[in-house]
Amino acid sequence: MRIHKGMTNSEISELLHIVSAAYEIKDKEKNKYKVIAYDRASVAVEHLSSEAKDLWDEGKLEEVAGIGTSIAKHLDEIFRTGKSSHFEKVLKGLPPGMFELMKVSGIGAKTAYKLSKELNIVSEKDALGKLEKAVKEGRVENIEGFGEQSQESIEKAISEVKSRKKRYLLPFATELAGDIIRWLKKDENIVNVDPLGSLRRKASTVGDIDIACASKDPIKTLEHFVKYKNTKRVLEKGDNTASIILANGAHIDLMVHEPSVYGSVLQHFTGSKHHNIALREYANKLGLSLSEYGIKSLKTNRKHKFSKEKDFYEYLKLSWIPPELREDMGEIEKAKENMIPKLVELSDIKADLQIHSAFNIETSHDLGLSNMKDIVKKANELGYEYIALTEHNPSRSGHDEKQVIELLKKKAKAIEQINYSLKNNDKKRVMKVYNSLEVDILPDGNLAISDKALDLLDFALVSIHSSFKQDKKTTTNRVISALNHKKVKIFAHPTGRKINYREGVELDWDVIFKFCKENSKWIEINAAPQRLDLPDYLVKDAINEGIKLTLGTDAHHIDHMDNMLWGVSVAQRGWATKADIINSYSLSEFEKELDR
């Protein structure tokens, strides 16, 4: 772990975690609550929506829940000098290698310290390799407190660190969970079964797949579960839970309980962890203690069971909180006041505002694969009232301005014909196809086509497809300058991120949001599973600033138009209501918004 001036959130988070572990080793009893505080700060930084260093720049570090005067002071020293005298002191005397060992599942602070001492693993370099060697030579099982079984589980866990899987995209995880649920339902003891955790909260990526069951015979259900066809290894199996690893590396946890407590089980295992911690702290103040078994009065020790999740929240004098909001982002306070918003739903969506057709305008990036007619047919099946056809702009290298205008005129004419036939066909739900385009924002902030070419469109989307690494200020100015054109209405896939593949660009969101608000520009939530961009936490910020958002599937084939629901999930996690999402407006409302 190297401390330096430019530490990123994940580095700072790791550092705080290490400091927590160091306190645990040095004097657990004395530092008990420091251990907790540093761990909480670590998680808080991990989940920040902006860089900690930027917050420090603006003097807002202490506003982060979990960071107080003391940690803020230490971080201040790091950002100013690249050093931390305090952290160095805390970590002094501990072998750096032990913190590497903590990356292995099942090895915490105490175990890591013991192993690094006994096996003389001092430096960070190849710490895991040394541990692996010791395991293979059978040296670990002879250490006091270890045995044959713990040695074996360390061996397996090391190989899992090495092949650690990236998080699954939401649709993949949904599909996989669906298959396991179908298998579980073959057990006749099962009363209810639901996907839980980040899957139920519809997070953009899912790590482990969590599933909960209500069963008349939990033991038998667990036995049935571990016989799932793709099981490679059973990690653990007790009376109420079991974990398996599948051949593809997926980690599946099942929690099984009696139907009478299913409501609290559902609540408990949906999380998030932060939501649950906040909820339990809130319950404590009411003299109540929460667990997956229900709610206990701290005074009388009397227990209440809940078969339904809604009753669980009601007992706490809270309105039911949709899983998508359970991230400890203010939802408990809102539930107290009965002010949980009615979130936008897939059935509210009346349009898809980013679709690429196969109409060949010799685009700069990939052209769509389905023709306009099939797209309109599909849009009808989805019950839409209007759509926008948004191919990429004609390539700059292959065309001069005159040629670009010719191509766009051809496309405009094709769309005009489609609109004409829609007008004369009452049976169709789609009433209008918009002539749009996804225009590249060039590195200097200019657009890839001229204003004269833009004038041929109803409106344009703009997006970044090159130079992702510019600094924050340059990128921000670049985007503002692109959005400033009259015909430009939507900032599409704004961060440019590709999940598990590419981080997004750096933008000053305050500046972007302010500009969009003042100039009636919209920001897209791109529903393509590998993008889901704008990300959920920024959706929440945007909505707080009064920005209107659009949903677009970025479909390059009619099948992709079914991806709208993933975009809706992001909107929901960002607390979006119908009013925040332009696509939920009727055609006439949309027309009005377009003219603003």
Place this chain on the structure above:
DNA sequence: GCCGTTTTCGGCCCGACTGTTTTCAGTCG
């Protein structure tokens, strides 16, 4: 070390599972 609609002092979420021990500590979610 953090935090506040009972508190600027005195609390700090809760329980399952595992392995090694012989009643529990460590880890995890």
